[in-house]
Amino acid sequence: MRILQKYLKGGISSHRYKQYIICSLLALFMVGGVCGEYFTNCSSLQPGQYLCTEVNIDPRTQQPRGCTKEGWAKVLCTSAPGIICTETNNGTFEREIPCKYTNGYSYETALLLSVFLGMFGVDRIYLGYYAVGLAKFCTLGFLFLGQLIDIILIATQTVGPADGSHYVISYYGAGIEVIRMDNMTYRMPQEDWGVVGRGIKEL
Known part of the structure; x- marks a missing residue:
């Protein structure tokens, strides 16, 4: 105006x-x-600007098809309306999502073997821990105490396959995500509450 x-x-x-x-x-x-539309490289889109809903689950592994040992799989995603991907010249593109690499070790099988044949070390042998399995076989599951411990460890998915892969569990099943502290994570420094409290009193 x-x-x-x-x-x-x-x-x-x-x-x-x-x-x-x-x-x-x-x-x-x-x-x-x-x-018109906005043209961009869709690999640089931020969460909320695209959706990856077409996850092709492999029934043998219960993970996205093509899941690599590094824990990544490519899925087809769709960008938000009005965003055109320069890679495909349309609104669809491939993006890598995290997955759990599996090598054929079933969680249910391992747990059942631990419950019924754990005193003979069959569960540990199935998972690839041959030395521990042989020791359990010779000691009758460390006098059944080792069997009980292994049942708990396998049920809580603390012990997994010896090759470092994950159990084959239903994709929407009761899989546990273990969070560990490593070089990429750190503890946030905490303030000294006593010093802070004294400072407030002095003010």
Whole structure:
């Protein structure tokens, strides 16, 4: 409105006023999503700008197909309306998501072997711990105490296959995500509450 008033009073040239009108209309069209789409490399999109709902689950592994030993699998994702991917020239693209690499060791099988044949070390042998399995076989499951411990360890998924892979568990089943502290995580420094308290009292 102020620009219009200045134009009517002669404070702005007609050329400048036309430029302002054109720029305003373009901005309005872009905000409304009328003037074309936004082209970008979809691998750089942030969460909320795309959805990966078409996860192709392999029935043998209960993980996304193509899950690598490094724990990544490619799935087909869809960008938000109005975003076109330069890789495919449409709104779909492939993105890597985390997965759990499995090598054929069934969680149910391991737990049943531990309950019924754990005193003979069959559960440990099945998981690839041959030395521990042989020791349990020779000592009758460490006089059944080792069998009880292994039942708890396998049931809580603390002990997994010896090759470092995950159990084959239903994709939407009772899988446990173990969070460990490593070089990528650290403890946040905590303030000395006594010092803070004394500082407040002094103030």
